[in-house]
Amino acid sequence: MSRQNVSSGSPLEPQIGFSWAVRIGSHVAVAGTAPIADGGGTAGVSDVAAQTRRCLEIGLEALAEAGAGARDVIRSRIMLTDISRWKEAAEVHGEVFGDIRPVCTFVEVSGFINPEWLVETELDAVMSEEEQ
Template identity: 70%
Template sequence: MTRDRQMVSSGSPLEPQIGFSRAVRSGEYVAVAGTAPIGDDGATVGTGDVYAQTVRCLDIAERALKEAGAELGHVVRTRVMLTDIEQWTEAARAHGERFASIRPACTFVEVSRFIDPAWLVEVEIDAVVD
């Protein structure tokens, strides 16, 4: 492990179970792991609502970025994973509210499912702190 490696936790019980961090910063690079729409109480936020779930994912990811010393303006890539690609515009609306002026490279992809079937979306983010 490098000396400048910083691990950020969101407090999710899955982090120690799986062996991952919400975000990791190494030098100028920050990677935010696949972030699900989990509320502070551990329950899924916005059940059935792709927009609300995407907003929650972005809230969690933004908090992790800040803890790692980054901000949305440092984001260079996002990945939005959906269980129903037909709902991409709802996820895109939430993404655009945060990133319209930043315009990171972005990929939307359909996946078969997530760990919790109530999750409709997960978001990953990469940032470079200059």
């Protein structure tokens, strides 16, 4: 099976040695996605829902680059610096994936590279045969 590495253009990708997303066959995995604003910086500072929304938007963009979409998502991971705010992230997750219902895990982490980031997400997808 061929491998497709999808790059976001981040200068950290070659430095760290990672891709924004990787597709092998029908499987696509999206790396940990931070709430980066369109022009740089952090989207939705102090707002878990806004940051979750931005993370999922970016993750879905990565899936699209690999030829997949939201309906192909089978697993999502929501990482929060304050697990007591999980419902804020869950509401946004439900807006995006309410009809798709992938498996989902919420976990608390001690922090991210940028202390303004309250949330990061990961997505895994499997594309249908028609999409390949």
